[in-house]
Amino acid sequence: MINRVKAAVAQLVGGTGSSSSPWNCPECSLAFQYSRPAFLHLSAEESERAADHSTRPILVTGQDRRRQLLPWDTGYAEVINAGKSVLNEDQAAREIVSVEKRVCKNSTAGKTAKDDVSVGKERDGLQFHYWALFDGHAGADAAVMAARLLHLHICEQLRDIVDVLRDGDVPPPISLTSNAGVVTEGGAKSAPHQGDWEPPTDSESRFLLEKEISHEYLVIGAIENAFRQMDQQIEREQSSHGYLGGCCALAVVYLLGKIYVANAGDSRAILIRNGETIPLSNEFTPESERQRLQYLGYLQPHLLGNEFTHLEFPRRIQHREIGRKMLFRDYSMTGWAYKTIEKDDLKFPLVYGEGKKARVMATIGVTRGLGDHNLKVYCSNIHIKPFLSCIPEVKVYDVAKYEHGVDDVIVLGTDGLWDVVSDREVADAVIRILSNCEPDNPNRFTMAAEDLVMRSRGILKEHGWRLSNDRLGSGDDISVFVIPLYGHT
Amino acid sequence: MINRVKAAVAQLVGGTGSSSSPWNCPECSLAFQYSRPAFLHLSAEESERAADHSTRPILVTGQDRRRQLLPWDTGYAEVINAGKSVLNEDQAAREIVSVEKRVCKNSTAGKTAKDDVSVGKERDGLQFHYWALFDGHAGADAAVMAARLLHLHICEQLRDIVDVLRDGDVPPPISLTSNAGVVTEGGAKSAPHQGDWEPPTDSESRFLLEKEISHEYLVIGAIENAFRQMDQQIEREQSSHGYLGGCCALAVVYLLGKIYVANAGDSRAILIRNGETIPLSNEFTPESERQRLQYLGYLQPHLLGNEFTHLEFPRRIQHREIGRKMLFRDYSMTGWAYKTIEKDDLKFPLVYGEGKKARVMATIGVTRGLGDHNLKVYCSNIHIKPFLSCIPEVKVYDVAKYEHGVDDVIVLGTDGLWDVVSDREVADAVIRILSNCEPDNPNRFTMAAEDLVMRSRGILKEHGWRLSNDRLGSGDDISVFVIPLYGHT
Incomplete structure (x- = not known):
């Protein structure tokens, strides 16, 4: 998995080491051809069967010998909608991403991206785990693009601050030196490169009443800006290739012992800890906004x-x-x-x-998400986009602060799940499945995800898809991650 | 107290029964002369002594035979600042207000305000209890005006919906008839007057997908609009009389079993229930906004x-x-x-x-409050007011839903209190005082308020006003209400 991401970084970022528009490569659009998530390892035949609206088969990963379990034994399951769109507009991503420190311009000149990445990896890299769901609308284009690229934008945003984040005991400096070394206001340097910063004179001391900013807020800012960059990239692609539509985005980043849950749209993340449900996201809808x-x-x-x-x-x-x-x-x-x-x-x-x-x-x-740059009110020239926000709300969960049991998980779901099942019902279902499995069964989280999709899709009866209580099941696309927390503190 | 409010209503509202600009009377400004809250019943000599910055005497109500206890035995205490301004810029108000139903224009023509009020009182009135703190800045003008008038604006806003609120079993109608009778969408009328509303035809039934709106939201809307009206009135007064400054406003309305806490600024309300502290307001500052x-x-x-x-x-x-x-x-x-x-x-x-x-x-x-219409950035023509909001955040506490003990209270304080004492310290101090008094001692809430002011002002030592832990006491104006909840459900 890491290698695949690295190759994508190398292809997309290029070897310049510059932060300006690293994604403007014409070959990118090749990466945007529609498919189901790569980690499902579907054959062409399976892909076709997956899109059968009459049977709505539930796809999972990890339960088949041919398929690898996702890292952390993450469970995943998905199902297509009941005829709402031809293709499943949900997309999912699960990655482990190595963030390489950005090296100053002079020293990288002439280096290839591959050199850059490998050198960085050995010496100065950070790694984050990443799970995300993208619920597309008016086509899957934006969701596909975001699933392939959002984690790379997050990586790109983090590259400037690798040194800062690694040095967790020193507060983030107000200023980075021009060669990306880190300078504290007192003049002490936590990075090896010599910068051009000088300590202020006495007459300037009034400038030094600075705010205390935690490392956590740097990661939040990086994720926020990554969403903005992703949105701008979709805009460029949409204008050059005529793509339509947009997507809600729910992304989880595990970095340095903390989980960051970024949500822009109406997907939802909850934590199930010791049987209790704790919301990890808010939905952004015309009512809430x-x-x-x-x-x-x-x-x-x-x-x-x-x-x-x-x-x-x-x-x-x-x-x-x-x-x-x-x-x-x-x-x-x-x-x-x-x-x-x-x-x-x-x-x-x-x-x-x-x-x-x-x-x-x-x-x-929905009022937040990525894309929708061309969206207008029907039969008018009134643009919707100014009212939509691409910025996620980011919540932080300090994993290391809590002891987690073997059944403690984070559940991510698109609205296809949450529209018909409550947080409590989800928690009860997950707990039931997990407690019926041996704790060392790596497939148990996949089984839980599958159960949640099954539960919200329902069973096809004479009068449509029905839940166990005979209410209408979800006719929407449904995608679910079940992420275990035990052993990851 | 009721009579005094009624007289003020009669003077200020006039007898038109119209909702358009009821406050445009030139004699109003007579009401804005500076004084301490009327319920303190201070003599001229006492008023002068109260403003002694060197001794900073704490004023209370209810502990002196000459003075009446406030309704609900509400405790109140205040102290002037340590030289920050000549006058105490805090103002307080405590009222019981009768809200008379607005009578349709034709039938009130020729009636005096007094007739209107008294007829209404007997037949159709609602009553609310009201406590408020106004923390003035750049002068006390806005605080004085708001303390005299905000409850009347709330009264005025509620007049249209007296019938709606009284009929708590029927959801608020989308439309009021032109004579202020109430019409439900189905055509049933809960008010005695015949209106001109007709039920929709079938072709219009799509218009009837209406939202459910609770009575509580009508009261919140009334309070929000009252703040806006109050702000506009201050603007008129400021432009005609050259008043300066503004004020934070924290108002509590008890109506039909619920307490509405409206806050615009950095004052704070907390509930102390069974020893626990529960916040009833948020502060609005450049940081929070x-x-x-x-x-x-x-x-x-x-x-x-x-x-x-x-x-x-x-x-x-x-x-x-x-x-x-x-x-x-x-x-x-x-x-x-x-x-x-x-x-x-x-x-x-x-x-x-x-x-x-x-x-x-x-x-x-502060970023919310009343007034400040003339406020500009120093030595510039840049207006601050567009960035300030006069709209409060209104939180609702359903008193009737809880059993309250004899020591359960709401504490309102200006930032002079909260800047130096935490919620927990306030609760501990209040609990200590109350538990040391007989439960039937009506002065106990005044004693608690006095203790809070004393605790946050501190004692004058060689190096200024000092708290018991020798930290600096509050140099600001401090005003505190302690409102008991026992027996008011």
Whole structure:
């Protein structure tokens, strides 16, 4: 796995060692051809069978001799939707990534990328484990791109700060030297290269009232910027190749004893520890992000194209209701109040509908993610993208702070799972499966993932896919990771 | 107390029964002359002594025969600062307010406000209890105005929905009839007046996918809009009378069994229940609201007047650092990353400093509150107000859901208290005082409030006001309410 990632880094990053647009290589798009996750090792025939909407077979890894278990014995399972799209728009990624320190420009000139990577690996590298789910919409293009590349963008963002992160006892310096060595404000150096930094004179001491910034916040910043870079890359690809659509992204990074859960969209991560469920992400939907969307619409009304109002109403206002006092709320409000309806209030609300039916400008049901650069309101020239954010919320879980039992896991799922099964139901199902297996059975997490997909997909009956309680099963794509925590502290 | 409020309502609201600008009466400003809270019943001589910066006497209510206990035996204590301003800029309010249903325009024409209020009281009124602290800055004007009027604005906002709130079993209707009667979407009326609403035809049924909105959210909306109205009134007064400054506002409303805690600024409310502390408010400071401020600066850069950058740095950047890679974060980031410094980054950061020293545009240390309409960056024409919000965050505590012991209280304090004493220290002090008093001693909550002020002001020693642990006491104005919950469910 490591070798494959390295090869991809070498191909994509190139050997310049520069941070400016490392991904502009025309051959990249070859990497974006649709497929199921590589770690499933599907044959062409299996791939075809996997996309059978009538049987919806559940794909897993690790239970077949031909297939390797994922590192950490991670369990994974997925199923295609019930006819919603031709292809499974979910994509998954699981990688172990070596981050090589960026070497100063002069010394890398003439080196190949391979040299760079191998030298770095021996001497100064950091490694992170990575799991991610991408739930595509309006096509799988963005999800495929993100599954192939997001971890490389995270790697790229971390390269500048390898030295800083390795030296966990020294607070991050405000300034990196130009050759990427690290300089502390007092002038002491934790990196071997001599920089051009000078200690401040007395008259400048007022500049030294600096904030304390932890290493954790550097990793969060790196992941945030990696999402932004990934989004920009999709934009470039979309404009040059005409790709459409976007994807929600949920990524987990395990680095230096901490787990970082980055979520942009409506996928979800939970921790199951000692039988309790602990949320590790929040979902970003038109409902949860209403105030942000309304505030932007209020500040930049031209983005609403004279078709939408930034105000929220419990339903659309009818023409004959002009002059009535009706419920509304503005961007600044959490509560509701009555306002006298004017003509402008007849416009379509920027955020309309409730729950899973809520939409931004009647178009999209999630408010964060990657892609969607070309998305417009139907039959209009109004762009949706300004209202979407590509920035994830990153939560940190300090694995080393807790003792974990053999059944403690993190579950990642796309909304196909969570729409029909609650956190508690997921936890109960996982605990049931795990406790019925020998603790040293490496397949138990795969079995748990498979059970969760089965449970949320349901069984095909006369009236469609049904759960055990006869409610409708999820008709969406469903992808699930079950990541054990025992032994990784 | 009720009568005094009613008189003020009559004076200020006028008898029009209309919701449009009820506060535009020139005589209002008479009400804004500086004084200490009326419920302290201070003589002129006492008022003068209270403002003695050298002795900083603690004022309380309820421990003197001449003074009445506040309703609910609420405890209150305050002290002026140690020379920071001439007058105590904190103001407090404690009221019981009767909310009269707004009567339709035709029927109130010709009625006096007094008639309106008294008729309403007998027949259809609602009553709420109200406590509030206003921490003024750059003068006490805004705090004085808000202390006299905010509860009346809340009253005014609630008048439209008296019927809705009284009829707690029926969900709030989407539309009020023009005569303020209440119409449910099905056409049933819970108010006695006949409206002009018609049930929708079948072809309009798609408009009826309405959201469920609870009564609680109506009260929250009323309080939010009351803050906005109060802020606008202060703006009018400031422009016509040249008042300066602003105030943080923390208001508690007890209505129909629930307590609503509305906070705009850096005052704080906590609940002490069964010895545990439960926060009832969040503070709004340049640090806690950094991303909102930066987002506005990013979207509307002209507000920064070419003097400030919306980016955050751990400290100011020096000219010679152009070209270096230095720590920063943008509005979208929670984490930190390194960026190459450009000339624009030398501008002063919009949010600068840390903790109590953090400032918006080097000027103000709180980001929500009332007033500040004329506030500009020193020696510039850059307005601060666009970055400040007058909207409170409103938290709801359902009193009726819990059993409260005789020592369970809500503590409200301005930052003069919380800057030097933690939530836990406050709780421990309150519990100690209360458990040492007979439960039927009505003065015990006043004694607790007094103890908190004493504890945070400290004792004047050779080197200034000192706490019991010899740390510096609070040099700020300190105001504290201790509100018992026992017996009010």
